[in-house]
Amino acid sequence: MPVKLNTQSQFIGKDLSGVTFHHIEIISYAGMFTKPCGAKVPYWNCICKKCNAPKIASGSNIKLGKVCKCNRIKHGHSKRGNWSALYQCWSGIIQRSTNKRSTFAKRYVLRGIGVCRRWLKFENFLADMGPTWRKGLTIDRINNNKGYCKSNCKWSTRMEQSHNRENNIMLKLKGEVHCVSEWSRLLGIHANTIRARIRRGLSHEDTLTRPIRRITD
């Protein structure tokens, strides 16, 4: 078999008959084909074991699983101009956690907030988070200093998410630094009161020391 060529394929010089790769069973050598780039590569007669379609393909395409269309997973979420909410959510995560030039880079990728390897593939994100998603929910990280992965993410309403963000504000008083819920516990001031005061632009000291107005008659 004249299979010896200058290609990157690990299949150089091997007779691949009988080998099965990504559901593609290689039947026999099909001859040399010239690719558009001019390189000559051996092609193989094969059969897709999923749909029984006969195929002729190069070793590298077989290796990459690019032989038969039926091998592609169709999730139907990324149709051009018609992105599903979940797909938009996922692409937002990828943007925030991988694009160093995005508007949010300082809050995410430059702070080390990344995304797990598994979620680089939309199908995996869909499998992990899809079943619990409901309309109107947004992705929320449980620990704000950790990145996006299944164990650190949950779906929240926008309200919960902004509370969560405000909870992560660290307030300083007399040299002590705690988050909103911790100060609430320590001082007996309702967390909502603290959040409202922060929103009104009060200083940390005022937020934590102003007496709580009580309605008395």
Ligand SMILES: [Zn+2]
């Ligand atoms: Zn197929």
